[in-house]
Amino acid sequence: MSNENDELRRLLRERADRLPTQPELPPALLGRVRRRMARNAVAVVAVVGLLMVGAVSGVRAFAPKHHLTPVGQPTPTAAAHRHNSPSPTPSPSPSPSSSPSSQVSSCPGGQLRATAELTGAAGSVVGALDVTNFGSTTCTLQGRAKIALSDWQDQPLQVQHVPVPPTWEAEGASPPPGWPVVTLRPGAVAQIRVAWSNLCPQNNHPALWRVTIGGQTIDVFGADGTSPPPCNGASQPSTLQVGPFEPQR
Amino acid sequence: MPGPRDRGRARGLEELYRSHAQDAVRLAYLITGDHGLAEDLAHDAFVRLAGRLAHLRDPDAFGAYLNRTVVNLARSHYRRQKVQRTALGRVAMEPQSMTAPDHARREELWTALQAIDWPKRAAIVLRLYEDLSERRVAELLGCRPGTVRSLLSRGLAELRPMIRGEEDE
Numbered sequence: 001m002s003n004e005n006d007e008l009r010r011l012l013r014e015r016a017d018r019l020p021t022q023p024e025l026p027p028a029l030l031g032r033v034r035r036r037m038a039r040n041a042v043a044v045v046a047v048v049g050l051l052m053v054g055a056v057s058g059v060r061a062f063a064p065k066h067h068l069t070p071v072g073q074p075t076p077t078a079a080a081h082r083h084n085s086p087s088p089t090p091s092p093s094p095s096p097s098s099s100p101s102s103q104v105s106s107c108p109g110g111q112l113r114a115t116a117e118l119t120g121a122a123g124s125v126v127g128a129l130d131v132t133n134f135g136s137t138t139c140t141l142q143g144r145a146k147i148a149l150s151d152w153q154d155q156p157l158q159v160q161h162v163p164v165p166p167t168w169e170a171e172g173a174s175p176p177p178g179w180p181v182v183t184l185r186p187g188a189v190a191q192i193r194v195a196w197s198n199l200c201p202q203n204n205h206p207a208l209w210r211v212t213i214g215g216q217t218i219d220v221f222g223a224d225g226t227s228p229p230p231c232n233g234a235s236q237p238s239t240l241q242v243g244p245f246e247p248q249r
Numbered sequence: 250m251p252g253p254r255d256r257g258r259a260r261g262l263e264e265l266y267r268s269h270a271q272d273a274v275r276l277a278y279l280i281t282g283d284h285g286l287a288e289d290l291a292h293d294a295f296v297r298l299a300g301r302l303a304h305l306r307d308p309d310a311f312g313a314y315l316n317r318t319v320v321n322l323a324r325s326h327y328r329r330q331k332v333q334r335t336a337l338g339r340v341a342m343e344p345q346s347m348t349a350p351d352h353a354r355r356e357e358l359w360t361a362l363q364a365i366d367w368p369k370r371a372a373i374v375l376r377l378y379e380d381l382s383e384r385r386v387a388e389l390l391g392c393r394p395g396t397v398r399s400l401l402s403r404g405l406a407e408l409r410p411m412i413r414g415e416e417d418e
Contacts, residue, residue: 004405004412005377011358012378016275019284025266029292033262036300154328205392
């Protein structure tokens with residue numbers, strides 16, 4: 001075994017040594033680094049700005065996380081809201097925006113970023129996907145996003161999607177203004193509540209989450225710290241409960 | 250006209266590049282088997298890392314950060330494009346310029362190394378070339394040490410016939 005390792009080690013070093021040396025920093029690369037530094041500086045300023053905006057509505061950011069219903073036990077009102085049809089009478093625009101939703105177009109995927117806030121709980125992975133409008137224009141989201149899961153080697157995971165009602169409904173609260181349209185001003189965040197159960201065979205590598213909005217698929221960041229749910233029954237499908245878009249609480 | 254601060258920064262970047270870029274290109278090359286791709290990955294990694302140099306927790310560990318970024322970029326590359334078959338085809342088409350039997354066997358071993366799945370190949374390169382511990386390899390690949398042991402074992406098993414052939418000579 002040691003001889004085998006030595007042989008491979010020699011081969012790798014020999015191959016690496018064959019590469020031509022390039023001791024000088026190419027000017028084009030220096031330019032790229034400078035642009036990157038400038039971009040990062042702008043991003044820091046933008047993040048600080050967003051934090052300040054967030055501080056204004058900080059109470060919402062620190063609101064307790066909602067509870068999701070375990071698979072197979074929908075809330076009494078779930079069936080009534082699975083269609084999630086738009087309200088015939090437009091109502092005032094929702095938080096986080098006061099713009100009238102009827103005057104703005106739906107959000108293109110290119111101006112959205114998605115992050116996950118997930119935790120393991122009672123045999124499931126529950127939490128929310130936060131969708132942030134990183135564009136410079138106000139736009140709207142409505143209905144349910146298509147969510148795809150892959151394992152750590154990017155092989156698709158077969159999950160059965162189960163629509164669930166929004167958080168406000170599960171908690172018996174009144175609908176937010178503008179519902180079911182969620183209007184996102186630049187920097188504002190919409191939420192999708194999710195609960196994932198029963199992945200068989202057991203797999204502890206964090207899964208890759210992707211969400212498709214407006215025909216564009218975007219990677220979900222921040223999900224790599226959470227292991228998939230445990231296998232609770234190999235004969236049962238893996239299920240992913242997905243709520244509709246709703247304003248961040 | 251760049252000021253003294255800009256010139257100083259540029260000198261610092263050049264020094265970082267001189268010290269670490271070549272090692273990063275080598276690592277990327279051993280993982281990908283493609284010199285052009287390796288340079289692209291190493292340069293991308295350098296740009297990303299140097300772009301946030303001021304925010305690095307330990308700037309002295311730039312080389313380690315750079316290697317980690319190279320591995321991450323290689324992983325993303327394979328995830329996105331699934332180019333393993335293409336790379337294998339490209340390697341297979343490389344002219345076998347060395348005609349001596351020993352060199353031919355080494356070429357075969359190199360080709361075989363490029364043909365195995367990228368996680369196994371990356372584990373072998375990080376463990377044997379970079380001399381990293383299994384735990385450190387696991388950190389870089391984003392998996393458990395047990396998975397690294399499995400990747401190494403299976404990867405070496407796939408290469409064993411070539412290596413045995415060399416030893417039998």
